[in-house]
Amino acid sequence: MRTQNLTILLLLLFPFIHVSGQYTEELNSSRPGASQGAFSVGKNVLQFESGFSLGKEEHRLLETETNAFALDYSVRYGFLKEELEVSLMGEFQSNTYSYPTLAGRPDFKVSNFRSNTVGAKYLVYDPYRKMELEGPNLYSWKANNRFQWKDLIPAVSVYAGANIDFTENAVDKLTNPFSTSMDELTISPKFVLATQNNWIGGFVFVTNIIVDRVTTEEPVYSYILTLTHTPTDWFSVFVENQGIKSDFYADQLFRGGVAVLINENFHVDGSVILNFKDTPSRTYGRIGMAYRFDMHDSDEYIEEKGKAGRASRKERKAKNKKEKKKNKRMDAVEDDGDGGDGGI
Incomplete structure (x- = not known):
């Protein structure tokens, strides 16, 4: 209920905008949030996104304390046509946790990949293309800068990928604490329905509906809601809510942060993540960057x-x-x- 109230409040507080998007003159990154936007990076654009996190978790029932380090990465490439993007995304995490024993609280360290996913995203519907072709109303500034019901129609894309999960650490052969599978290597599907609204005033609202690892014994279902605001051409802020549901792990995560555009191909960002439960509680700080190699040579008309x-x-x-x-x-x-x- 708290999550729903927060989301509704954010949507009521902010005005609306529509802006066209696919290939852009400036870098277009999914960072620092966790959601995927509907649009690709653009044809012949190669983009790298990465960051590292430091955090702490405390589990009230197990009485464990965990200090965590995580490294996330993403490689995105647009090819063949403007609507299509292929990607490799993943995260590696190392945890040092302690728990009460008769001898005190010894430290125990585990590390492995949380995820490694290869996939492709395709833009199936772009309402902003039609708006761009129609052009602005030359007789009314007000008509071009007010909310219209058609602004609620989002761009829509679909993503399909394959998770590659390792259940053992290649160095010390310890079991992967982030996986429930007993097989040495597990490959499972991941599907995402992504929508994106670009609203007047520099606001972008992204939703992701995610169905993950459905062929395993522990399927994961989740959603992500991300609201980003760009008050200037070089600075943006965001808030995000992610809900996760599975038999292995369930949570409500909240993120917030900023991104700074250094130049048209490079940005840096910082964010925090937290939740409101204690099994475990999570508090993380995260910094990262995104860089693109722009080999986009000509704009391609996206057919209706x-x-x-x-x-x-x-x-x-x-x-x-x-x-x-x-x-x-x-x-x-x-x-x-x-x-x-x-x-x-």
């Missing part, structure tokens, strides 16, 4: 789908045909050989 797309293509084809006929008639006026001076 369905009946509207066919009508639009037909209209453009007829217009091009008309222009060709007009140019042909202009070229048909031949020189009479007098040099244009009337034979004088």
Whole structure:
């Protein structure tokens, strides 16, 4: 209930915007939040995102205390067409925890990958493309800068990936504390439905519905809600709520932080994460960066789908045909050989 109230409050407090997006002149990163936006990085763009976290966990029932270090990473590449992106995402974590014994509280260290996922994301619907083609209302500034019901229609993408989970540490052969599988190597699917609204005033609202590891004995279902605001061209802030449900682990996580654009291809960020339960409680600080190699050479027109797309293509084809006929008639006026001076 607390999560729902927080989300509703945030949505009521902030005004709305729509902005077009796919390839952008400035780096477009999923950091520092955990959600995936609907849009890809752009065709022929290679982007690296990474960060490290330091945190502490305390479990009231088990009486354990854990100091954690985590490294997350993401490699994203857009190819073939603007709507498509492939990626490798993962996280490595090392925990040092202590628990009460007759001899005191000895430390015990474990480390392994929380996740390694290879996948692809595809933009299936982009309402901002149609808005961009229609253009602004030239007669009314107010009409272009007020909330409209169509602003609630988000861009939509789908993601499908494969989790590659290792159940043993390759160095000391300890069991992976972040996995419930007993197999040496487990490959399982991950699916994400991502939506994105770009609203007036520099606000972006992203939702993710996630179905993860459904072929294993411990499937995970979760959602992520992320609200980002960019008050300037180089600075942004965000708040985020993530709900996780599985038999192995369930939680409500809250994140907040900032990102600073150093130049069009590089940004740095900082964030915090916490929850409100004590089995365990979690408090983490996180800093990171994103960098892209921009090899995008030309903008690609993203065709509309369905009946509207066919009508639009037909209209453009007829217009091009008309222009060709007009140019042909202009070229048909031949020189009479007098040099244009009337034979004088």
